Amino acid sequence: MAPGLLLVLFVTLYPIVFAVNYSVMRTQVFKQLAFVGLDNYVRLLADPRFHTNLLNSLFFVLVGVGLTWTFGLALALFLRRQTWGNTVLKTIVLVPWVTNQVVLALMWKWLLNGDFSPINSLLGLAGLPGVNPLISTVQALPTLTFVNAWRATGFSLLLMLAGLSAIPVEVEEAADIDGASRWKQIWYVIIPLLKPISLACVITLTISFFNIIVLPLDLTGGGPLNSTEVLSLRLYREGFQYYNIGTASAITLVLVGLDLLLSWVYFRMIRAEAYYR
Amino acid sequence: MNRPRSSRSWVGACRWVGVAAVGVIILTPFLWSLSTSLKVKDDILRMPPKLFPWPVTLENYHGILTAGFPRYLVNSAIVAVCSAVVVVLVSIHAGYAAARYEFRGKSAMLFLILTGMAMGELSTVLPLYFFGSQLRILDTYGVLILANSAFIAPLAIWFLQGYFRSIPPQMEEAALIDGTTRAGALYRIVLPSALPGLVTVSLVSFIHSWNEFILALVLTSSGTMRTVPVGIHLFLTDYGVEWGSITAAGILSIVPVLALFLLLQRHFLRGLTAGATTGF
Numbered sequence: 001m002a003p004g005l006l007l008v009l010f011v012t013l014y015p016i017v018f019a020v021n022y023s024v025m026r027t028q029v030f031k032q033l034a035f036v037g038l039d040n041y042v043r044l045l046a047d048p049r050f051h052t053n054l055l056n057s058l059f060f061v062l063v064g065v066g067l068t069w070t071f072g073l074a075l076a077l078f079l080r081r082q083t084w085g086n087t088v089l090k091t092i093v094l095v096p097w098v099t100n101q102v103v104l105a106l107m108w109k110w111l112l113n114g115d116f117s118p119i120n121s122l123l124g125l126a127g128l129p130g131v132n133p134l135i136s137t138v139q140a141l142p143t144l145t146f147v148n149a150w151r152a153t154g155f156s157l158l159l160m161l162a163g164l165s166a167i168p169v170e171v172e173e174a175a176d177i178d179g180a181s182r183w184k185q186i187w188y189v190i191i192p193l194l195k196p197i198s199l200a201c202v203i204t205l206t207i208s209f210f211n212i213i214v215l216p217l218d219l220t221g222g223g224p225l226n227s228t229e230v231l232s233l234r235l236y237r238e239g240f241q242y243y244n245i246g247t248a249s250a251i252t253l254v255l256v257g258l259d260l261l262l263s264w265v266y267f268r269m270i271r272a273e274a275y276y277r
Numbered sequence: 278m279n280r281p282r283s284s285r286s287w288v289g290a291c292r293w294v295g296v297a298a299v300g301v302i303i304l305t306p307f308l309w310s311l312s313t314s315l316k317v318k319d320d321i322l323r324m325p326p327k328l329f330p331w332p333v334t335l336e337n338y339h340g341i342l343t344a345g346f347p348r349y350l351v352n353s354a355i356v357a358v359c360s361a362v363v364v365v366l367v368s369i370h371a372g373y374a375a376a377r378y379e380f381r382g383k384s385a386m387l388f389l390i391l392t393g394m395a396m397g398e399l400s401t402v403l404p405l406y407f408f409g410s411q412l413r414i415l416d417t418y419g420v421l422i423l424a425n426s427a428f429i430a431p432l433a434i435w436f437l438q439g440y441f442r443s444i445p446p447q448m449e450e451a452a453l454i455d456g457t458t459r460a461g462a463l464y465r466i467v468l469p470s471a472l473p474g475l476v477t478v479s480l481v482s483f484i485h486s487w488n489e490f491i492l493a494l495v496l497t498s499s500g501t502m503r504t505v506p507v508g509i510h511l512f513l514t515d516y517g518v519e520w521g522s523i524t525a526a527g528i529l530s531i532v533p534v535l536a537l538f539l540l541l542q543r544h545f546l547r548g549l550t551a552g553a554t555t556g557f
Contacts, residue, residue, distance in 0.1 A: 005386065006482025007430040011401045013395045018404035030407055042556055078295065089296050091542065092303050098538050100488035101508075102506040102525040107306035110313065110520055120310060121325040158546065179510070211397025214490045214506070218513060232399050239403050240495060252400045263395035 014270040016256060022249035029243045038251040049226060050234070060145050061209045067149035068205055069198065072156025075162055077186065079157070090157065105218035108147050109134065134243035137227040140220050142226050148215055154206075156201050163197035164190070203266040207259050231255060289436060307531075314338065314525040321521050337525035346526060347506035350503060353487055354533075355418055360425040361482040364433050365475060367426070372437030372464055377446065398550025401428065401497050409496055416497050421504070424496060425486040433478045440474035441467060476544040480537065487534055505530045 002012060025032040044050045075093060079086040096104060111117060114132030123130055133139035168192065175185045187235055191198075213232050222237075223230035231251065239248035292490050313321055315330035316339050374380075375387065405424050409415040448470075449462040457465070468475070490506040497503060503511070512519075538545065 004367045004430060004434055005389075007367060007427040008389055008393045008434070010405075010427040011396055012389055012433065014408075015396065017402040018407065019400070022403075030410070053343070075299065084297050085293070089300055091539070092300050094538070095307070095535065096303065098484055098488075098534050099531050100490065100506045102490055102513070103530055104306070106509065106523055106527055107310045110524065111306050111309050116322055116324070116326055116328045120326060123341045124325070135549070146484045161321075207395055211399045213399055214510075218510060235399055236402075236491070245403065252403065255397060256400050256554060259395045259397055259400075260392065263391065267391070268498060 006020075014053050019249040019252040019256065022245050023253055025246050027244070027246040030245055036246075040246045044247065044250055044254075049229075052226055053100055053229055053231045053234045056141060056227070056229060057210060059141060060148070060212075060230050061206055061275065064145045064149050064152075064209050065141075065202055065205045066086070067146065068152045069151060069202060071153040072158075072160045072201070073194070073198075075153065075157045077190070078161035080161070080164055090161075093157055094154035096151045101151070101212075101214035102218055104147070104151055105215050108221055112143070134220055135224055137224050140224060140228045143219055144216055146211065148209065151215070152205060156205065159197050159201040160194065163194045166197075167193050199266060199269055203262055207263055210255060281449065288346065295373065302498060310524040311528055313520055316521065337521040338529065341522050341525050341529065345503075346498065346505075346508065346529070349503050350529075350533075352418075352502060352529075353504040353506075356421045356425060356493070357483045357486040359418070360429070360486040361479045363422060363426040364429050364482040365479050367430055368433035368437050368478060369463075369468070369475070371430075371434045373441055374469065375434065375438040376441035377449075390435050394435060398428055398489075398491055402491055406495050407467045414504050416499055418502075420496050421493060424492045424517045425489055426482070427523050428489075428492070429477045429482045429485055437474055437478060439469070440471055444470055473544050476541060480545050484534055515526055 021084055022032070024035060024037055026036045026039070068274045076087075080091055103167050111119065112132070112134055114120065114130060116136070117130070117132075120130035120132075131139075133143040171189060171193070175189050180188070212230070213236055216228055216230055217236065220228040222233050223224060232255065235248055235251040235255065238244045238251060282447070286512040312330050315333050315335070315337070316327070317330075317332060317334045320327055320330065375383065375390075401424070405420075406415070409420045414420045444467060448466050452462045452466050453459070470478060489504070490510065493507045494510065495544065505526075509523065509530060512523050512526060
């Protein structure tokens with residue numbers, strides 16, 4: 001019991017107290033020079049680069065979670081029946097999810113690398129111009145978002161399959177007899193019934209996407225021109241490249257605040273859900 | 278759901294095409310890297326690119342395995358195995374206490390655990406670095422194992438307490454009446470029936486620690502302490518053009534996790550879905 005609690009405190013209370021403490025200080029590496037109140041926050045709020053970071057993170061998370069959920073649900077509906085082929089495909093979809101992100105980043109970097117990319121040689125055969133999305137300020141963020149959704153789809157597929165298996169066959173049979181088309185069944189019957197597990201899926205993904213670091217670090221490095229520098233990457237840089245521990249702590253609290261707010265919303269929604277049943 | 282036969286076989290064919298297409302999309306980056314890692318040097322940067330490696334060579338793998346890479350594999354294995362052991366030991370007891378006892382501050386504890394699950398890894402990096410430097414334990418296996426297991430502990434405790442709750446308490450009660458201690462009941466009666474849950478927790482911990490990057494990057498500094506992801510990351514930044522070696526290292530790093538995952542997949546999926554649907 002006690003060791004467990006200690007470990008939990010180590011990653012909850014301690015980091016929060018630490019960040020609160022440092023975020024109101026002017027710092028030189030880990031040395032606290034002077035109390036500056038909310039200065040670090042004020043400077044961040046006035047910093048255009050921070051605004052870009054926030055917008056990038058919002059795009060990356062909202063679009064990414066939407067894509068991941070949609071891919072997961074579509075695949076789950078598709079792979080619901082237990083056949084040999086479906087089991088194999090399910091395993092394949094899970095492979096990126098258990099692979100470490102450094103390797104995923106390097107694989108995509110090598111695949112999309114303009115000059116020697118097999119995609120470009122195939123496009124060339126079809127008479128189309130080649131692509132090099134990672135060096136385009138417009139295409140890099142959507143590409144990063146897509147790669148991340150590709151990575152996490154295995155997770156949402158698992159949750160959606162679990163959710164689908166909990167829906168009784170009779171429900172869909174009834175809808176079928178009533179003459180509802182396949183699309184209507186999905187939209188009016190299946191998706192509403194999957195609401196609790198979708199919520200679990202969406203919140204878990206949101207938190208993990210806000211905190212992502214390796215994929216953007218190694219795939220785009222935040223570039224070109226900071227167009228893919230998400231909040232978490234900025235935090236990493238402030239902390240471990242510029243050693244601005246004060247600023248880094250302020251960003252940490254923004255992130256933790258977002259995480260906790262989302263979890264709280266999620267918790268409330270689950271409670272409400274349980275209440276209505 | 279009875280549709281005419283002809284349309285059904287048409288639907289069946291479409292399904293197979295769909296399955297194949299999704300499989301290809303998912304696997305393309307892996308296959309392209311695998312292909313590159315098996316190519317001879319002159320073929321890697323050939324224009325237009327060759328899709329298949331011919332002649333096949335293992336020289337990239339040989340090069341990686343005679344450089345520093347085996348050391349990284351050993352480091353990762355040590356950290357991942359020890360973290361999984363620590364997490365399992367700790368979360369069994371904490372999870373059991375949370376599932377079976379009522380005590381003061383229990384709801385505060387559960388709230389803390391939920392907070393822990395909501396904290397991103399990144400938020401804990403700075404404090405852990407500071408902590409490690411104060412205790413002078415940076416750049417050791419100990420600090421990596423501590424950081425990894427602390428990070429996974431909330432999820433593991435939460436998952437196991439849900440799992441223990443789903444086991445009927447009557448068996449333990451019977452054993453207690455027969456004169457067993459609480460600990461005896463836990464070890465001899467509850468744990469055997471919670472085996473799938475324990476497999477899930479250890480597998481998740483292992484995979485997480487094996488793949489963990491940011492803590493390992495920040496908390497270690499010497500070349501001999503690097504884990505696999507950190508090693509590959511530094512390869513990428515230091516020798517950004519040697520794609521043969523880099524892809525070989527990437528493929529090698531996936532093999533242990535993938536093998537373990539495929540081997541224990543059944544347990545893993547069952548435990549995970551049970552946790553996701555009841556544990557949350």
